[in-house]
Amino acid sequence: MKAHxxxxxxxxGQIEGDGFPRQLKAVREYAATHDLQIVRVFREEGVSGTTDSMDRPAWSELMTVLHANGVRTIVIERLDRLARDLMVQETIIADLQKNGFDLISVAEPDLMATDPTRILVRQMMGAVAQYEKSQIVLKLRGARLRKRVKEGRCEGRKPFGFYDGEDAVIERLKALRAAGMGFDRIAAQLNAEGLKTRTGKPWHGLVVNRILTGKKQKGE
Incomplete structure (x- = not known):
């Protein structure tokens, strides 16, 4: 059976780390022992587990491919790689089930089973992942506050739109998005118009995604 x-x-900062190799190794090992052929690998780079599926470039591309090429199975390392927000998790799973797609988690068997016990266990795991995410956020926030008290500063990078002239760029982004353009197409359009990011670099779909969805900017 074929799968993505x-x-x-x-x-x-995790893009070049161990995350992707570890996940891919687990998926390929599972595939090798379960008669699965991994046709294509979709990498979601720098996207929070609380982000809705429609705002995930790689997931959106994956859904387009699933609807087009006949492959109907997705393999993930574990549930929190799909989402760290219970509502996002269940929305994605419900959408997959509605379209007849299958989701296999290497770490959690029978993830898509519809019996009440399996659903309860899956939702409990999702709730734990969401709780862990919240704890990480709180710990980082506490560390920043302690540093600010100790050193008198720890402001971090200002979000896009903070500096003069950036509001106009954001309005252009919103207008293009409202016109139905995807993040990559918006980036290409901004580059064609000669607009630059804060650092003077060309636009990329991931940068557009983060600005429009309000995610924290890192260097754009």
């Missing part, structure tokens, strides 16, 4: 692999890391 879906991998995700939430931070840009």
């Amino acid at each position: 692999a879906y991998l995700r890391v939430s931070g840009k």
